[in-house]
Amino acid sequence: MSASEHALESRLLKTGSERLALLGKHADVLMQAYTRDEVPLESLSDSALRKLLAARILWRPDEQSGVKLAPKVRELIAEMLADETRRHVNADVAETLELIRALVHSYREARSRGEHWRLEQQLMRLRQEVDDLNGRFADAIDSLWQRLNSDFGFVSQLNDKIRENDRAQKQIARLLDGLALIDFDELIELVGSDGSLRKLLISQLQQQLSNHYTGLREVQRRLIELMARFRKQQARSRLISGMAAFMREHPGFVPGNYARRSEVPGLVNQAAPLSAAAAPALDRNLDSRLLAELLHQLPQPRHTTQTVEAAAPAQAQESSLAAARQQALKQDVEHFYLSVIDQPQAEPVSALEYLHESPLEWPEEIWLFQVISEYQGLPRSDQKAFRLKQQESQASQFNHLRLIHDVELQLAV
Amino acid sequence: MIEHGPLLERLLAGEFVCPISDESGYRHLTNEETREEIDTYLRPLNRRLASNEDGSVYFLAWRQLNDNARDQLSRQLGDTLNSLLPLLEWLQLVQEALGRDTLAAPGDVLKPAEFSAKCEDNQSLRERLERLATDSFFGSQSDQLDAQVKQVFKRLKEHGYLLQPHSERQVFVVTGKIDYLVDLVRFIRDEENLPIEEGSEEGSGAQEALL
Numbered sequence: 001m002s003a004s005e006h007a008l009e010s011r012l013l014k015t016g017s018e019r020l021a022l023l024g025k026h027a028d029v030l031m032q033a034y035t036r037d038e039v040p041l042e043s044l045s046d047s048a049l050r051k052l053l054a055a056r057i058l059w060r061p062d063e064q065s066g067v068k069l070a071p072k073v074r075e076l077i078a079e080m081l082a083d084e085t086r087r088h089v090n091a092d093v094a095e096t097l098e099l100i101r102a103l104v105h106s107y108r109e110a111r112s113r114g115e116h117w118r119l120e121q122q123l124m125r126l127r128q129e130v131d132d133l134n135g136r137f138a139d140a141i142d143s144l145w146q147r148l149n150s151d152f153g154f155v156s157q158l159n160d161k162i163r164e165n166d167r168a169q170k171q172i173a174r175l176l177d178g179l180a181l182i183d184f185d186e187l188i189e190l191v192g193s194d195g196s197l198r199k200l201l202i203s204q205l206q207q208q209l210s211n212h213y214t215g216l217r218e219v220q221r222r223l224i225e226l227m228a229r230f231r232k233q234q235a236r237s238r239l240i241s242g243m244a245a246f247m248r249e250h251p252g253f254v255p256g257n258y259a260r261r262s263e264v265p266g267l268v269n270q271a272a273p274l275s276a277a278a279a280p281a282l283d284r285n286l287d288s289r290l291l292a293e294l295l296h297q298l299p300q301p302r303h304t305t306q307t308v309e310a311a312a313p314a315q316a317q318e319s320s321l322a323a324a325r326q327q328a329l330k331q332d333v334e335h336f337y338l339s340v341i342d343q344p345q346a347e348p349v350s351a352l353e354y355l356h357e358s359p360l361e362w363p364e365e366i367w368l369f370q371v372i373s374e375y376q377g378l379p380r381s382d383q384k385a386f387r388l389k390q391q392e393s394q395a396s397q398f399n400h401l402r403l404i405h406d407v408e409l410q411l412a413v
Numbered sequence: 414m415i416e417h418g419p420l421l422e423r424l425l426a427g428e429f430v431c432p433i434s435d436e437s438g439y440r441h442l443t444n445e446e447t448r449e450e451i452d453t454y455l456r457p458l459n460r461r462l463a464s465n466e467d468g469s470v471y472f473l474a475w476r477q478l479n480d481n482a483r484d485q486l487s488r489q490l491g492d493t494l495n496s497l498l499p500l501l502e503w504l505q506l507v508q509e510a511l512g513r514d515t516l517a518a519p520g521d522v523l524k525p526a527e528f529s530a531k532c533e534d535n536q537s538l539r540e541r542l543e544r545l546a547t548d549s550f551f552g553s554q555s556d557q558l559d560a561q562v563k564q565v566f567k568r569l570k571e572h573g574y575l576l577q578p579h580s581e582r583q584v585f586v587v588t589g590k591i592d593y594l595v596d597l598v599r600f601i602r603d604e605e606n607l608p609i610e611e612g613s614e615e616g617s618g619a620q621e622a623l624l
């Protein structure tokens with residue numbers, strides 16, 4: 001009996017190590033399969049593929065479809081990478097409980113038959129099962145915390161975050177349901193008076209599960225809070241874009257005047273600002289001394305005197321006066337242009353003659369200057385309507401400076 | 414009462430007090446006793462302490478709504494409504510330009526430089542910003558992107574929606590007054606029965622019900 005058990009064990013060991021080694025040997029291909037849908041077969045030999053399929057690392061759903069990563073392996077990788085998008089939460093407590101019951105029964109049988117080796121084996125498997133159960137809860141809680149603490153950072157859109165949060169909350173509900181399946185009264189009855197079983201299945205497990213329960217409740221509370229925040233953000237975003245769209249479509253939209261209602265809504269009741277102004281007062285002895293001190297502390301003004309001419313308001317007046325004169329000059333010149341247009345037979349009009357005949361009192365030089373600049377300021381098409389002739393002479397024979405004595409403006413026909 | 418002097422002054426000046434704009438003042442206001450004290454003090458000024466529904470922001474309201482108060486409220490409401498669309502469009506623009514899927518919320522940090530850079534790279538954002546900045550509420554006269562952004566931030570700061578913690582640094586923080594604005598929008602929608610959806614479109618409620 002014992003010899004065959006040993007043989008079985010050594011065969012298991014050998015096959016197990018061989019198959020585990022396959023994972024390392026084909027790590028690259030397997031990771032490619034993890035990130036894609038199918039295993040890239042071109043980089044695998046036929047025998048390697050056969051071995052991977054036999055080890056149930058890969059599988060082929062049906063003849064037509066490609067080779068894929070086995071779900072358990074995918075889970076293992078996700079677990080190792082803490083890849084929250086793919087990490088699964090497995091709360092299948094019912095099956096573990098079945099297994100524990102079966103193991104306890106065969107443990108007792110072994111004990112009553114005095115089969116020590118089997119007794120040890122069963123106890124070890126029981127321990128493993130309990131550890132697995134614990135590990136599953138601990139992993140699940142860890143994964144939930146990770147997702148929570150990153151604000152579901154592995155998805156970028158708010159809608160996805162809301163969906164992920166929803167999924168996490170459902171996982172918690174399943175985990176809590178799983179925990180509720182464990183009935184300690186039943187377990188107490190099951191283990192009877194056996195000390196090591198009692199320790200493993202009652203005191204130890206109870207302690208661990210109560211920790212998981214607290215952890216799950218805490219995570220659940222935080223998830224619900226976060227969900228409320230997500231939903232609020234989503235609602236705000238929708239409200240604002242909805243209102244903006246509405247107002248763009250209805251430019252004339254005017255809501256009611258809430259201020260005229262008998263009951264003014266609290267939100268629009270916002271009092272007018274009031275400034276709490278104060279000025280130095282000298283009607284209290286104590287204060288006057290303080291004020292005097294403050295006065296002494298004031299920094300000396302850098303410019304003690306300021307000439308009246310340089311004061312800003314006077315300057316502003318002067319500049320506005322200049323602007324007004326400039327405007328008047330421009331207008332008078334415009335009138336001159338209009339009179340040129342009104343000339344019968346489009347006769348040329350001398351600018352200076354016009355000035356002298358009119359009651360205008362502009363200095364000649366300034367007048368001519370403005371007439372010329374008005375012409376130059378016209379759009380090119382309008383310029384063509386006029387002909388500007390300058391009466392000029394050379395200033396001296398030593399240079400090309402020319403003096404303008406008068407200009408004549410004529411309508412170009 | 415004397416220790417609340419600065420807080421009272423801010424409130425009287427028409428400021429909105431939130432955890433961002435005045436952390437310690439806001440903390441004081443969360444105490445009911447302090448609120449009552451302040452209310453008593455404000456009584457002769459015909460004012461009282463008010464807050465939005467969440468209590469995330471405090472401000473002063475009229476205690477008695479006499480004709481003067483109603484006139485002032487009507488004018489103010491008119492001003493608010495005129496600035497509403499530009500403000501909402503700005504909120505949307507920030508959200509899109511910075512690639513966020515949520516609205517700017519109290520405490521969010523906004524940098525004009527980052528905002529300009531995003532708008533510079535995108536013609537449609539650039540045009541929307543231009544339209545917004547030259548709106549009479551923001552009133553930018555410039556055709557330079559940076560100057561426009563600067564003007565927009567300046568106006569938002571003046572209106573209390575943004576806070577500039579260091580005057581020499583171009584970094585702004587969104588204040589709780591944004592919450593007030595959102596509440597006001599929701600209020601108008603409800604009062605006027607506007608066809609604007611707020612809830613989730615995907616019927617996740619229905620999914621939950623199925624479980």
